Amino acid sequence: MRIMSQSEANFHQETAKKCFNATWDYLDKVKRDAKDEQEMLHLAHASRYHWTFVGNPSNFAVSDWQISRVYAALNEPHLALHFAKSALEIMQKNDLADILHTGYEGIARAYAIAKDYPSARDYINKASAQLKRTTGLDDEDKRIYLEQIRETEELIHD
Numbered sequence: 001m002r003i004m005s006q007s008e009a010n011f012h013q014e015t016a017k018k019c020f021n022a023t024w025d026y027l028d029k030v031k032r033d034a035k036d037e038q039e040m041l042h043l044a045h046a047s048r049y050h051w052t053f054v055g056n057p058s059n060f061a062v063s064d065w066q067i068s069r070v071y072a073a074l075n076e077p078h079l080a081l082h083f084a085k086s087a088l089e090i091m092q093k094n095d096l097a098d099i100l101h102t103g104y105e106g107i108a109r110a111y112a113i114a115k116d117y118p119s120a121r122d123y124i125n126k127a128s129a130q131l132k133r134t135t136g137l138d139d140e141d142k143r144i145y146l147e148q149i150r151e152t153e154e155l156i157h158d
Contacts, residue, residue: 004053012053016063019047023066027073037074044070057094061087061103068106077114084110098137101130101145105152112155120156124149 004012026032026040048063055063068083088103090096108123127149137145 009054012050013055016047016050016055016059019043019050020063020066023047023070027069032073041070041074057090058096058099061090061094061096061099064090065102065106068110072109072113075113077110080110080113081107097130098134101127101134102148104130105145105148109152109155112152115157117156117158120152121158124152124156127152 020043023040023043026036026043029036032040044063044067048060048067051059051063064083064087068080068087071077071080071083084103084106087106088100091100091103104123104127108120108127111117111120111123131142131145131149
């Protein structure tokens with residue numbers, strides 16, 4: 001195993017963050033064309049790739065969760081569910097209770113895209129309950145998480 005220099009580690013960390021944030025720019029974009037969608041997908045995977053060099057389980061879980069959101073936005077339920085399950089597994093295995101609600105939300109979104117509304121409802125309820133149990137969130141983070149749960153609830157037609 002090769003030792004990484006500090007400059008290489010910094011490069012991977014900064015690139016992972018930039019790709020992650022740029023992915024959100026595309027996810028938030030109201031009208032995306034095919035080129036935008038491809039760029040969004042590449043950025044999400046690139047972020048996850050760079051975290052593999054310098055990240056921790058939280059970085060890996062959040063990256064997989066973001067990739068799941070990208071696949072949900074692209075109406076690819078199988079891949080959305082695959083990455084959402086990966087994110088949740090990392091969160092559970094590493095006792096990441098402070099972000100566990102996002103894992104549940106990701107699975108709910110993937111099931112909603114797949115039109116498996118009973119499963120989606122089950123997981124969005126788990127997300128809401130877990131968020132209520134999560135302590136130490138500032139008001140802005142809590143607002144963002146509540147908005148993500150609300151967005152996913154709107155996809156559930158039961």
